[in-house]
Amino acid sequence: MSGDRGGESAPVAAPGLPGVFRLDGKRVLVTGGTRGLGEQIVRLLAATGARVATCARTAEDLRALEASLPAESDTSPSGALFTEALDLTAPDRLEAFVQASSERFGGLDGVVACAGGARGRGLEEADARDWSATWELNVGHTARLVKAAVPHLRHSGGGSVVVVASISGWKPGPQAQYGAAKAAQIHLAASLARELGPDHIRVNAVSPGSMLIPGKRWDRMRTEEPASYARFTAEVPAGRLVTPLEVARVVAFLLSDASSGVSGAHVPVDRAQNAPTPNGY
Ligand SMILES: NC(=O)c1ccc[n+]([C@@H]2O[C@H](COP(=O)([O-])OP(=O)(O)OC[C@H]3O[C@@H](n4cnc5c(N)ncnc54)[C@H](OP(=O)(O)O)[C@@H]3O)[C@@H](O)[C@H]2O)c1
Incomplete structure (x- = not known):
């Protein structure tokens, strides 16, 4: 199902979406799909033919996503989206969701570790709990997600893992606990690409620049x-x-077969942004 072994199948451009490749039949789990980047990924994957599982803590946001998706999706709405309200930092919840998603879809072809964020402020204000919580939300959840998904991806004959890091993991900025966690995610992707390569599982990190998201900080x-x-x-x-x-x-x-040659890469998508915050560095 994954078609990841060498990408023999020719990618087909999606009508009306120049430059985007079809993901027909792909079964992908995305963490944090109700807002911001995660929501955009879920909508785009559904619009390009994938079946998508996603989780977030707020059940109402998941219901709203489900209600709004069929109109945008060109797949059959029934069964295209599987959601569950959970805190992915809670023990075993994420692992159970990976298992349930694979059972629902009959396997998995890709996962996207998208949920993330920072806890605490600068070095002198942030305490040890802020550092641990930031680590768990970004790095811990990514490692647990990939570990839980590997048997399912392997069973599919391979697959693609995308880790959403940040230019903050690459360029210095305030809130070092966030940058350090994002840098660890970039390292994780490169290392796991080597470790999981023999199973035809590709792993790549994407580092967004500061994104203009309606209603959020920069907006x-x-x-x-x-x-x-x-x-x-x-x-x-x-x-x-x-x-x-x-x-x-x-x-x-990166989830599509069109990127079959890409693994272990760190791909900034930042329009060549310099400092990652208005406070410079
Ligand atoms: N925003 C930016 O400018 C920017 C720049 C570079 C990189 N990034 C990275 O891009 C990713 C997405 O950022 P974003 O700003 O789009 O995020 P966001 O708007 O804050 O959305 C986060 C998503 O994750 C869910 N989530 C958060 N904590 C969770 C938890 N403990 N358990 C389950 N779900 C949880 C949220 O839903 P609930 O709150 O309902 O749980 C929501 O769906 C993150 O990894 C971030 O570090 C963002």
């Missing part, structure tokens, strides 16, 4: 603090932040 800054926002966007040569859809397209490509 609020855009309307409430235009001077700071202008200073911030000056860090991007083209003068605008990357969008979640631009990042989601790269994730979709």
Whole structure:
């Protein structure tokens, strides 16, 4: 089902979505699919023919996603999306969801570790719990997700893992606990690509730049603090932040057979952004 062994099958461009490859028949689990980048990935995968499982803590957001998807999806809506409300940092919940998703879809061909974020502020304000929570949410969940998914991907004959890191894991910025966790995710992807390569499982990291997401931090800054926002966007040569859809397209490509030659890579999608925050570095 995965078609990952050498990518013999020719990719077909999706009508109306230039540059995006079809994912027909792929069975993909995405963590954190109700907002921001994760939501965009789920919508794009469904629109390009994949069956998608996703989780988040807020059940109402999952219901809203389910209700809105059939209109956008060109797959049969029934069974195209499988969701569960859970906290992926809780013991065994993520592992059980991977198992349930594979049972629902009859296997898995890809996983995307997308949920993530930072806890605490700068070095002197953040405590040990902030460092552990940030590690668990980003690195811990990624390692547990991949470990739980490997038997299912192996059973499919191979597959693709995409780890959503950040340019903060590559360029210095405030909140070192976040950057350090994101850097660890980039390392994890490169190492696991070697470890899992014999099973035809590809692993890649994608590092978004600061994304302009409606209602979130940078969007609020855009309307409430235009001077700071202008200073911030000056860090991007083209003068605008990357969008979640631009990042989601790269994730979709890495899940597709069209990227069969790519593994162990770190792919920044940041429009050549320099400092990852308006506070410089
Ligand atoms: N935003 C940016 O500019 C930016 C830049 C570079 C990299 N990134 C990375 O890109 C990824 C997505 O970021 P985003 O800003 O799009 O995220 P977001 O808007 O904060 O959404 C996070 C998603 O993950 C879910 N989630 C969070 N904690 C969870 C938990 N403990 N258990 C289960 N689900 C959980 C959220 O739902 P619930 O809250 O309902 O659980 C939501 O669906 C992250 O890895 C982030 O580090 C973001």
